[in-house]
Amino acid sequence: MEELSLPPNIVAMMREQGRDPTKDPAAFAEMKKRKEEREQRLISKWNQQNRQQKVKSWLQDSIWSGSRPLNFTFERWEPDMQTNTQLAREVGNSAWKLAKRMIAGEQFNVLMVGEPGTGKTSLALAIADKVFKNAEKPYLFISTMKLFGMFNERFDNPEVGHKLKDLQKKAKQAPILIIDDFGTEAGMKIYNENTGKTHFKPVRKDMQEWLYEVADARYDEYENAHRGSTIVTTNNTSGDLVQMYNPKLISRLITKRKGNTIYFEGLDDMRG
Numbered sequence: 546m547e548e549l550s551l552p553p554n555i556v557a558m559m560r561e562q563g564r565d566p567t568k569d570p571a572a573f574a575e576m577k578k579r580k581e582e583r584e585q586r587l588i589s590k591w592n593q594q595n596r597q598q599k600v601k602s603w604l605q606d607s608i609w610s611g612s613r614p615l616n617f618t619f620e621r622w623e624p625d626m627q628t629n630t631q632l633a634r635e636v637g638n639s640a641w642k643l644a645k646r647m648i649a650g651e652q653f654n655v656l657m658v659g660e661p662g663t664g665k666t667s668l669a670l671a672i673a674d675k676v677f678k679n680a681e682k683p684y685l686f687i688s689t690m691k692l693f694g695m696f697n698e699r700f701d702n703p704e705v706g707h708k709l710k711d712l713q714k715k716a717k718q719a720p721i722l723i724i725d726d727f728g729t730e731a732g733m734k735i736y737n738e739n740t741g742k743t744h745f746k747p748v749r750k751d752m753q754e755w756l757y758e759v760a761d762a763r764y765d766e767y768e769n770a771h772r773g774s775t776i777v778t779t780n781n782t783s784g785d786l787v788q789m790y791n792p793k794l795i796s797r798l799i800t801k802r803k804g805n806t807i808y809f810e811g812l813d814d815m816r817g
């Protein structure tokens with residue numbers, strides 16, 4: 546064995562131990578293997594730390610409805626809690642299939658629609674968790690109600706204005722974006738005495754524009770393709786949503802594809 550062709554650090558290590566690497570190929574191979582294993586361990590430890598850091602940063606940028614980040618996994622989805630066990634199982638399976646498609650690299654919008662407490666936010670988080678674990682795609686979670694609160698606050702507190710700018714940048718780039726409880730910020734329906742009909746008031750203009758910019762950035766008009774996946778959860782029908790928001794925003798954000806929509810109608814409110 547030519548000493549010159551050996552990695553100098555291993556040669557030095559063997560010489561320190563009083564061994565001749567040119568005459569002891571088995572020992573050399575063993576040391577080389579041990580060194581490579583050690584390096585591999587360091588690399589995977591570094592990758593793991595890096596991964597945790599990555600998810601932490603997106604979680605820190607997220608805005609949650611409560612004071613703490615939420616999380617949920619498919620393992621925690623229990624169809625037996627529901628009266629209609631079969632439906633709950635189907636809903637869980639549909640979400641699982643959407644996660645698989647995202648893991649395979651597809652990018653699309655998802656709509657989860659139904660009554661409060663039926664598990665929409667939970668399954669949105671389960672999808673995001675699975676896609677992150679299997680495809681390393683992190684997610685950003687935006688509670689629409691909290692976002693609305695920030696718009697109300699921003700004139701009194703300039704820092705909130707900066708936060709909104711940063712959040713918007715992140716929302717444009719997030720591989721997976723969850724827009725949670727979309728539509729609740731519009732408030733209650735209003736009764737119109739002249740027409741005898743009820744309707745929703747449009748959401749404040751600055752928030753509409755903020756969301757429009759995000760939705761537009763996540764959609765490639767030229768390619769007619771989505772950039773990243775956006776999961777919207779809502780208690781409202783698409784008919785309600787167009788009363789609250791500009792149709793151009795709704796068109797970019799709310800999927801019309803049945804295969805990308807999960808209906809939670811028929812499930813019970815699990816908040817009890």
Ligand SMILES: Nc1ncnc2c1ncn2[C@@H]1O[C@H](COP(=O)(O)OP(=O)(O)OP(=O)(O)O)[C@@H](O)[C@H]1O
Binds near residue numbers: 633659663664779
């Ligand atoms: N099938 C289920 N298995 C386990 N936990 C469930 C299930 N369905 C709902 N839950 C739990 O019930 C609670 C309410 O669910 P979740 O917040 O996902 O509902 P939601 O549809 O998003 O409601 P809202 O429209 O009010 O936002 C959560 O604590 C959730 O984890």
Ligand SMILES: [Mg+2]
Binds near residue numbers: 665666667725726778
């Ligand atoms: Mg919810």
